[in-house]
Amino acid sequence: MTTSASSSIDIKYLTTVGFTADFGGRGFHLPTDLAVRSDGHVFVMSRSSHTATPGLRIGECDIDHEFYGEFGSHGRGEGQFIRPSALAVDSRNHLFAADDELNRITEFDAKNNLVQTWGVTGDAPGQLNGPSGLAFDREGHLLVVDHMNHRVQKFTSNGEYITQFGSQGHRRGQFNYPWGICIGPDGRVYVADWRNDRIQCFAPDGEFVCLFGESGNGEGQFNRPSDVAVGPDGFIYVADWMNQRVQVFDSEWRFQQSLRGQATLSPWATEYLAANADEQRARESFQPVIEVDTDDPHEVSARIESYFWDPVAIEVDEEGRLYVLETNRHRFQVYETRS
Amino acid sequence: MVTSSSVSQTQLISHLLRRAGFGGTREEIDSFVKIGYEATVDHLLDPPTVESMPQDIIRRYHVDQSDLRIQPATGSNWIYRMVTTTAPLQEKIALFWHRVFATGQTKLIQGKVIMTQLQMFRDLGLGNYRDLLLGLSRDPAMLMWLDNQDNHNGAINENYGREILELFSMGVGNYTEKDIYECSRAFTGWTIANEPYNAQKMRNNTARPYGYIGWQFRYDDSDHDHGDKEFLGEKGDLNGEDIVDIICKQRATARFIARHLYHAFVSDELPVPQWPHIGPRDPEAIEIMADAYFKSGYSIGEMLRATFNSDFFKAEAARNARIKSPVEVVVGSLRLAGGYEWPTWDVYDANASCGFMGQSLLAPPSVEGWQGGEDWVSTGSMMQRVNYASKVLGDAERPGVRTMVEELSREVKPGNAAALVDACLERLGYLELEAATRQEIVDFAADQVGGLSGSAGESKNFAAERVVVSILQLAVATREFQMA
Numbered sequence: 001m002t003t004s005a006s007s008s009i010d011i012k013y014l015t016t017v018g019f020t021a022d023f024g025g026r027g028f029h030l031p032t033d034l035a036v037r038s039d040g041h042v043f044v045m046s047r048s049s050h051t052a053t054p055g056l057r058i059g060e061c062d063i064d065h066e067f068y069g070e071f072g073s074h075g076r077g078e079g080q081f082i083r084p085s086a087l088a089v090d091s092r093n094h095l096f097a098a099d100d101e102l103n104r105i106t107e108f109d110a111k112n113n114l115v116q117t118w119g120v121t122g123d124a125p126g127q128l129n130g131p132s133g134l135a136f137d138r139e140g141h142l143l144v145v146d147h148m149n150h151r152v153q154k155f156t157s158n159g160e161y162i163t164q165f166g167s168q169g170h171r172r173g174q175f176n177y178p179w180g181i182c183i184g185p186d187g188r189v190y191v192a193d194w195r196n197d198r199i200q201c202f203a204p205d206g207e208f209v210c211l212f213g214e215s216g217n218g219e220g221q222f223n224r225p226s227d228v229a230v231g232p233d234g235f236i237y238v239a240d241w242m243n244q245r246v247q248v249f250d251s252e253w254r255f256q257q258s259l260r261g262q263a264t265l266s267p268w269a270t271e272y273l274a275a276n277a278d279e280q281r282a283r284e285s286f287q288p289v290i291e292v293d294t295d296d297p298h299e300v301s302a303r304i305e306s307y308f309w310d311p312v313a314i315e316v317d318e319e320g321r322l323y324v325l326e327t328n329r330h331r332f333q334v335y336e337t338r339s
Numbered sequence: 340m341v342t343s344s345s346v347s348q349t350q351l352i353s354h355l356l357r358r359a360g361f362g363g364t365r366e367e368i369d370s371f372v373k374i375g376y377e378a379t380v381d382h383l384l385d386p387p388t389v390e391s392m393p394q395d396i397i398r399r400y401h402v403d404q405s406d407l408r409i410q411p412a413t414g415s416n417w418i419y420r421m422v423t424t425t426a427p428l429q430e431k432i433a434l435f436w437h438r439v440f441a442t443g444q445t446k447l448i449q450g451k452v453i454m455t456q457l458q459m460f461r462d463l464g465l466g467n468y469r470d471l472l473l474g475l476s477r478d479p480a481m482l483m484w485l486d487n488q489d490n491h492n493g494a495i496n497e498n499y500g501r502e503i504l505e506l507f508s509m510g511v512g513n514y515t516e517k518d519i520y521e522c523s524r525a526f527t528g529w530t531i532a533n534e535p536y537n538a539q540k541m542r543n544n545t546a547r548p549y550g551y552i553g554w555q556f557r558y559d560d561s562d563h564d565h566g567d568k569e570f571l572g573e574k575g576d577l578n579g580e581d582i583v584d585i586i587c588k589q590r591a592t593a594r595f596i597a598r599h600l601y602h603a604f605v606s607d608e609l610p611v612p613q614w615p616h617i618g619p620r621d622p623e624a625i626e627i628m629a630d631a632y633f634k635s636g637y638s639i640g641e642m643l644r645a646t647f648n649s650d651f652f653k654a655e656a657a658r659n660a661r662i663k664s665p666v667e668v669v670v671g672s673l674r675l676a677g678g679y680e681w682p683t684w685d686v687y688d689a690n691a692s693c694g695f696m697g698q699s700l701l702a703p704p705s706v707e708g709w710q711g712g713e714d715w716v717s718t719g720s721m722m723q724r725v726n727y728a729s730k731v732l733g734d735a736e737r738p739g740v741r742t743m744v745e746e747l748s749r750e751v752k753p754g755n756a757a758a759l760v761d762a763c764l765e766r767l768g769y770l771e772l773e774a775a776t777r778q779e780i781v782d783f784a785a786d787q788v789g790g791l792s793g794s795a796g797e798s799k800n801f802a803a804e805r806v807v808v809s810i811l812q813l814a815v816a817t818r819e820f821q822m823a
Contacts, residue, residue, distance in 0.1 A: 019549075020547045030406070049402070224395050226399075241395075269547070272547050279539050279540065285536070290532050299553060302551075310405050
C-alpha cells in the first residue's frame, strides 16, 4: 500500500470472502460485478469460463461468510445469461443484472424471483449494445453504461427510455468503451471511461462536470479503470484494473492511497484446506509474498496470492466499507474506511 | 528441378509467407513484391511493428483469457495473437519452439505458465540460442514439466538433464550417459518459488482456494551440487549456465537445430528418434544453416535468413511441398477471411478445430511434440481440415470474404468463368492449382454463371455472390490448399 503524506483517510483490511467454485456451490468463478443490498447481503455475478457454464450464476452471501445460495444460469432464456456484466440494487431491494451480449437487463425481486427482462439491441435511443455498468440514481432511475455505443442511458426500472449522454471520442463528455458507473452522495454520476484511462463526472442531468486521470501507472494515472465508487464521505475509489490496484482520492481528486490487496484465507478456503491435508501440509512452508522478477502487474498478481488480480468492481456500502471484487481470484476483499 | 530464377517473385513471396507466416493475402503479397524478396525476408525477421489484438480488450470480454487456467482459454488466446499479429514469424517461431520444447498443460494443469513460456519464445526465439536455452532452463513450466524440482544435490533426477541433450540441443549419439549424469548434477537447485505448495496444487489439479499461483524460477544454492563435474570433456564446478555454454559450442547442436528448422520451414524430415541412424534429407542445407549459426554467434534468426535466401528454400520442389499443420490451416483460413476485429466466440471454435485436426495447442502428445508431415492427415482430420477452411471462406459475413465477394461478384458474367476463378485464386493468396483441378472449378463456375438467369426468387446480386462464395469454398477444399 502506498499512502500520500497528507492522506486524510484510514483504510483497514477486514476480511476476504470467496473461494474458487467453477461448477457452482459456495464460492464464485471469474466474477465480474457485485452489489451490496441495504441489509448487508452481497450479490456476486460469476461470469465463469467458456466451458464451465455451470459456474455462471449470481451468488448471495455476506461479509460474515454466510452463503445464502445462488440463482441465474447460463443460457438465453428468461433469467439466464451469456455474458453477465453488471449488477445494481434498487430501493425496493430488487436486483438488476446486465448481460452485455444479450443486450438486456434482468430484474429479480427481493427473494431472487425473476420479475422481468427488457432491452433491445441497437444504437438508437433506448437500444443497447453492450450494457456493462448499472447504477440507480436518487430518483430511482437506472443508469446503464451502453459501452459499445459509448454512452450512458437512463431508464425507468421498467426499461422505459428517459435520456442519454456521451458519444465515442476522447473529448470531455465523450467515452471510449466505458465500463463501471456509480452515483456519488451528491447525486453526481461517475463513469469509468475505460479506454480513455480516466474517470468522468456528470451532473444528475448528464451535464459534464469534470474528468480526472491520464494513462500510466503513477499516482493519479490509470491503466484501463474498470469501476469507480464514492463513499458517503465523498472519497473516491477507482478500480485501476490493468495496474492491479485501487486508487483512493478525496473529493477534490487529491491522491490519498493506493491499495494492492492483502487477502487472507476465507473460512471457506480454510475449511477446504482442512479437508485436504496434503495441500495444507504443503502450504505450511508457503511464502505468500515473494520478491518477483517481473514488472508486469498482471504477472505480479498471478504470483502473489494476497494481491488483487483483476480488481474489476468496487462498492462502498452505507457504513463506508469498501468491497473489491477480483475476477481471477474468485473473491472480494473488504476494507473499513474512516476519514 | 526448376531454379529460383524461373519462379516469379509473386510465387516466391507467397511461398515465403506460407512458411514464415500463415500465408499472405493478395494485398500483403503484392506489397511485398514491390519491396522485393530479400527485403521481405528482412521485414519478417525484423518487423517494424509487433501488434495484435490488445490483451485488455480480450480479457474484458473473455474473462477466462486473463487467468489463462484452462486450455480453451490459452489456446484461443494464442489463436487471437496468430490471427491478428503484424509479426507472423514471431508466432511461427513460438509455434516451432513449442513443438521442439514441447510442454503440456496435461501435466502442468495451469495454462498460464505455458503462455509465459510462449512469450519467452517470442522474445528470444529468433535471437541467440544460448539465451534461449538458458531461458528454457530457467522456465518454470519446463522445470516442472521435466521434474527438475525433484533434482537435488545428492539425489538427482535426470529428466531435464537428459532431455536438454537428447531433445533440445544435440540429439542422441553426441554425448554419453555420464554426460547426462553430470549435466543433471549441474542443474540441481534449479527450481521454482514455493515449490512444495505449487507442485501439490499441480498434482491435485486444483485451482482452490483462490486460483493458481504463477510460478517463478528460483535458484537454491544450498541444494546445488558444487562438486567437480566433467561434461563433454570440460571439467570444473559446473553450473547450469556452464552446461548451456558448452552445449552451444558443439557442431552437433548447430546441426540438430538446423535439422529441426529444416523440418519446420523447408521440407519434412524423419522423426527425431531416427536421426542418429539416418542422415538429413539435404546435408548441404544443414551445413549452410549450421555455418550461419556459428558465423552469427548462435543466432536462430540468421539461420533462418540463410535458409529463406537459399536456393534449397526457393526451389520449386520445396514450394507447396509441406502439408500444413492444423494451426496453419485454421489461422491461415482466418487471416484470409479478414481475421478478427473484435473478440468473438468464434475463436474458441478455431481453437477446438485445431484439436479436432490433431494439434491441440499447449497439449502436445509427448515430449517430442507433433511429428507433422503425413501424420497430420487421416480420413477424419482431412474432413475437418476441408470443412473448416470451407466454412470460414464460405462465410460472407467475415470482413475479408465480404470484400472478396463484393469485388468479384462484378466479374460473374457469361463467358468469364476462367477469369473469375483465377481472380478468386489470387485473392486466396495466389493459390496455385493443378491444371485439371483448376479446370474442374472453371467448369463448375461456367455452369453456375450460365444458370444464373434461371434462378427463381433470387436477386441477381445475391446469386452472383453465391457463385463467388461457392468458388472460394471449392478452391480451399482442394489438395493444394492443404499444402504450404
